[in-house]
Amino acid sequence: MTATFFYCLLAYTAITCNSQEVTGDDSEEELAMRAICTMDSEIGPCRALIPRFFYNRYTQRCQEFDFGGCNGNANNFETYKECRVACRTVQKVAKKCRLEPETGRCRAAITRHFYNMTTGQCENFVYGGCGGNDNNFRTTEECVESCRRPKTRGIPKICLWPAARGNCEDNKPRYFYNVEKQACETFHYSGCDGNDNNFANEETCKHVCSKDMRASTSMIQPRGKPFGSRLRAGMRTREWRIKQKQLRKNGERADRTEHRGQN
Template structure:
């Protein structure tokens, strides 16, 4: 019979005992039947650990070691599967065996590492977000198919796990990976979305479009596709990109060739920065070619695109029939405009200011019969606009002033003259002539310039009140005309459009919104309220006023 050395509490109990085992590591742990309290270690086959226990000194077996070291040197203890630190243990010192399918028994700060077998399925230290960790193949020798979340691609992918030394980004199934780390279709056409310091994708919206430097806000259908994407550079220089999604979103882009903001359908993902929610946003950002003509069309306006015909003011045949050559500040604004007429019969039109204006031009004044200089804003003027006095005089011969109404007796005036003014007769000069009034020929004191339907009804009328013209009610008049005008509504404190009949109107009657604002709003508070009309306006005498526009409630 084989014997083993039983080490008891005393020399008397330290003897050779019968029953030597062929596999002492699989022997059960036996506390004994004595009265002593001895610190010993026994091997636990289930967890492959050498664990402490109290031996009573008598009746034990070979699975009884004086130290952990001697136990681990004899029996096949488990290799620690954790990459960082020891596995979690219970009160009895045994490692906590866990499984993904079972209840979560791992304490706070630990996660369930599932190895190749039950002995390697333990609670390992670590409390990080699994989705932001890199893939860790481990340091073992096994080949176990697993899934991990690819943070760059925002997708779950497969890898081979060696069984030891992995991290939390380690899933047994695709479903488990997707439930823990939601996959995302990358809405960016180039590169990955911007991320916060904690690894979350930076989302943005139309209300909050702010993104880090070198990123832009791709506004998709949902919050998941409305993220900060890598920038391509200048938006207005980027080509049209309809995207690669399935949505149908109305958007605007800048066409470099046409220099127009055009509408297109965006599919929600895979676009670039040349993508605007509104036409206004596109126009504000990109160098759009403005319509230089006084009307809302240039030559054709099809499918959202302006088709320009360039012209040469020195060549009278460079424009089609019924068109005239608008002389702008550059080649882009020197184009053929519709509505050709006799420029000598047209009033002065100073246009709308551009970034490069104003420009010194000449116009023909019918009243004085002479060519006079003026400051042209750059666009939206009329044909009575010449580069030089010589050009003006060649087209409109000087020295022929006109008299609108010949000297006649008061009785004839009273009997034949239509009632143009709202109060009394038009002003007559010392020669009993009723003169025409204009920007260059203002009315005398206590008279205002009534601008009628034509030159014959544009005369000086007596003021109807010595209060501000903005405080009196509007008068539509009693003529047969149908002219778009603007008046100041004192109750609303706004300039409001109306249709004027051409005769009988009072001073609260303005040709343009700008004129009304300058007269009635700006003069009252020195702040233009509720209207954004650009950086430049005009006074009633034709001088350019540079105003700071403030929007207030």
């Protein structure tokens, strides 16, 4: 879903509204709130020292700061609880993924990918070729693997790859797994090359890549010994303990190995 959302940076003397187009399934309200929560704290030009709370995108916690009393921005909450509730949709990600993208000091124009904390998506930016920071990935797959791990954990690696048409001239309808949308989608395959994120039908794609589908079709296997075996072992242990307690009264001691051999 592509949505144009408008979020207002509520100041104390004026309201400034900005628009931004994003792609994703989050509600406009959630996107607007994340845009606010990823702002830096602003004291403002006034000189009061009012204790307030802001969401620190770099520590991923709500922290106290001194507000000057005017202007500033909307990442400004009267209580810790208000901050926590407002910013609860900001995803917990690795440190490098919390950074703003940096072009760097060189002048090349290289397309790279960064994680946008506001939209929760991996997006393109222009990299100068040197300097910058670690929120800089050569491919969308690298970015997704590094920064959207909670959603991609357990998904086979081939399902993180983009759809690849290949280099031949055929036009076969196939399915690939779109990790950004967490869904299987159609594309046209040329008939050669490409990659393994390429399925003849939607059912196979879902079976391989969809966590929900794999969970519903997989058989749950007990860990360790079968339940019946563990139950019998537990009963034998209980019997041994009862026998030991009885013998202890008579100054004797039960032998666990001997008891096991009797069963």
